[in-house]
Amino acid sequence: MSITAKELAYAATSQVFTRSFRHLLPVPRFLVRGPFMPGQPKPKDTKPKDRIKFWNIVPGDYVRVRGDTSGTIREVHKVNKISNRVLLKREVNKAGFVPDSRSGTSISVPYSQCQLLVGRYEYPPEGDATKPEVKPVFASRITMSKPFWDKGGGYWFWRRYAVNTVPRLPNFSPENVVSVRIPWPKCTPVSKPEPGLYDTTEDAVKEVTYTPPALPASLLNPAPRIPSEQEYITSLKKPGEVSLPESAPVEAHVHKELSNPHGRAKKQARWQAAQARQKALLRELVQAEYAKLGGRTHREARADATWKWRNQLEEERKAEIKRRWRDRGGEARLLRTKARKARKAAKREERLRNLVLNDAPNQVVPPSSKAPASA
Numbered sequence: 376m377s378i379t380a381k382e383l384a385y386a387a388t389s390q391v392f393t394r395s396f397r398h399l400l401p402v403p404r405f406l407v408r409g410p411f412m413p414g415q416p417k418p419k420d421t422k423p424k425d426r427i428k429f430w431n432i433v434p435g436d437y438v439r440v441r442g443d444t445s446g447t448i449r450e451v452h453k454v455n456k457i458s459n460r461v462l463l464k465r466e467v468n469k470a471g472f473v474p475d476s477r478s479g480t481s482i483s484v485p486y487s488q489c490q491l492l493v494g495r496y497e498y499p500p501e502g503d504a505t506k507p508e509v510k511p512v513f514a515s516r517i518t519m520s521k522p523f524w525d526k527g528g529g530y531w532f533w534r535r536y537a538v539n540t541v542p543r544l545p546n547f548s549p550e551n552v553v554s555v556r557i558p559w560p561k562c563t564p565v566s567k568p569e570p571g572l573y574d575t576t577e578d579a580v581k582e583v584t585y586t587p588p589a590l591p592a593s594l595l596n597p598a599p600r601i602p603s604e605q606e607y608i609t610s611l612k613k614p615g616e617v618s619l620p621e622s623a624p625v626e627a628h629v630h631k632e633l634s635n636p637h638g639r640a641k642k643q644a645r646w647q648a649a650q651a652r653q654k655a656l657l658r659e660l661v662q663a664e665y666a667k668l669g670g671r672t673h674r675e676a677r678a679d680a681t682w683k684w685r686n687q688l689e690e691e692r693k694a695e696i697k698r699r700w701r702d703r704g705g706e707a708r709l710l711r712t713k714a715r716k717a718r719k720a721a722k723r724e725e726r727l728r729n730l731v732l733n734d735a736p737n738q739v740v741p742p743s744s745k746a747p748a749s750a
Contacts, residue, residue, distance in 0.1 A: 378402050378457065383418050386457040389434045391560060392530035398456035399426055419458045427486060430454060431517050431535045432461060435560025437492040439513060440484050448492060448511060452481055459486045490514065493537045493555055498545055515539045518554065535559075657684045 378400050386398070402420045411417055432438060436451045438461070449463040463482040490513040497507045514537035522533040536554035540547075544555070570576050591598060602610075602619050610617040635641070660683055664676040671679070700706065732738065 376400055378406075380406055383420070383457065386418070387453040387455045387460075387462060389453050391433045391435060391562065392528070392532065393430065394530045396428060399423055399428060402457065419460075421457070421459050425459065426456065427459060429519060429522060429531075429533065430456060430486075431519060431557075432486065432489055432491055433560065435562070438463070438489040439492070439511075440482075441488045441490060449482065451489075454486075455483075460484070461486055461489050490541070491517065491537070491557065493540055493557055496545055498542075510542065512540045512542065512544065514555075514557065515541045517557070653684075653688065656687070657681070660684050660687075 378397065382397065383402060383406050401423050402418075407418060407420060409417065432451060432454065434451050434453055437448050438451060439446060439448050440463075449465075451461055452464045453462040454460070455462070460483050463484060465482060493512045493514050495509050495511050497509050499507055501508070516537070516539040518536050518538050520534040520536075522531045524530075525532050535557045537557055538552075538554050540555070589599070606617050607619065610619050657680070660680040661677055664680040665673065668676055
């Protein structure tokens, strides 16, 4: 078993807790070698033996990078457990926008160069200072408790402790070393926006629009009768004649309209019904020919029945094609075209019949139009 291409492409995750250890599986070489499309990022990975099983730095924690002279404390945005990289957020700009890792503006640092922030502690004044100073304390060595599986949440959980810190805690003593527990970051609750004009309100969702019919208390009693489809149609056209109970299941009457007629199961059922009808028609024609042999053998009678069966299927196919053509408006379109051509021809004949030419020197009356001389 190995890591899939989708897991490698979405290796950078923002989940706090570990739900599986699939990041320890090997990565196929063809996923890393490529080829890659122009602009497509090239995935990186580390050897399975160098990967970290239990991550103590997760999204939402605050860390600083070892060797950073500025000592900036940054928040962890995402972690890539396949490449052992940590994606840190940059400082918030003037517009208050924090760029994410997809825009390519986040800081990617190795896991080993991150120091986890334990907290801020108050230290006594040093030198000429008279007021205590609050300093951030980072963990230089982290240990963890025994992990256990949380069935309710579906993730592994353990506690993390800072054994050594930089700088030392104010109450540190070499004789009594106390590990400081580091809490996990809390997930911010998702705020629900106010519904707008195109949103469904909570009252409309909770409104009861259908109540199922009451079933009999005993199995010996008959179940309530479901109204027929014709009764449902009549109740819509003439509510005074047929009145349906409010608990009548309307979906039993409109299931044909609500279901997709182009589904695979529906098409297969229609095809099977057509095949069964054709076979039944062939048997019927064969039996009719057998009943009237007229000196023919059964083989000849069956051949004649098969010929009639094929001709009838061909006629039905042509009739079905013509019916579809008529249903989609082909016949009405043809009649409109014929009527338009007839009107056009009639107008042309009328214009030629009412055409009058003025007398001019260059006009010659054809001999065929001259009246014959009387004797």
